[in-house]
Amino acid sequence: MPEISRFFGIIIRMYHREHMPPHFHADYGEYQAEITIETLETLNGKLPNRVLGLVLEWAALHRDELRSDWERARNGESLEPIQPLE
Numbered sequence: 001m002p003e004i005s006r007f008f009g010i011i012i013r014m015y016h017r018e019h020m021p022p023h024f025h026a027d028y029g030e031y032q033a034e035i036t037i038e039t040l041e042t043l044n045g046k047l048p049n050r051v052l053g054l055v056l057e058w059a060a061l062h063r064d065e066l067r068s069d070w071e072r073a074r075n076g077e078s079l080e081p082i083q084p085l086e
Contacts (some may be wrong), residue, residue, distance in 0.1 A: 001025065004069055005062075007084035014073045022070040026036060026055045035059060037066045058085040 004024070005012040011027045013018060020039050022037040033052070038079050044049035047055060059066060069079045 002073075004079050005058070005082040005084050007058065007086070008051075009059045010051060010055060012055070012058070012082070014069055014079055016073045016076055018070075018073060022067065024059070024066060024070075025053075032068070037063060037070060054085060 001013040003013050009028060013025045014023070021043075023034045023043055024037065026033050026035060028047055028051045029043065031047045031051065033047045033055075034043040035041070035055060036043055037059070040059055041084055042052070043080050048050070062080050065080065065082045069082070
């Protein structure tokens with residue numbers, strides 16, 4: 001699964017030709033979650049509260065880029081890296 005960003009030990013990924021709704025995957029150690037792009041809701045999984053807060057902050061800042069990468073992934077195209085949270 002292509003990695004699109006990495007910050008504070010959190011890895012953000014997106015699968016190619018993934019199921020709806022548009023979402024991304026966030027991994028932190030043994031924790032994993034799927035987060036929707038539009039509503040920033042957790043679809044599946046769980047992250048520690050502090051980590052989830054960082055992921056949601058990052059996603060809110062980069063929602064347009066996430067939408068673009070989602071379209072690329074759905075079309076089987078290469079994904080663009082997204083600036084990490086600083």
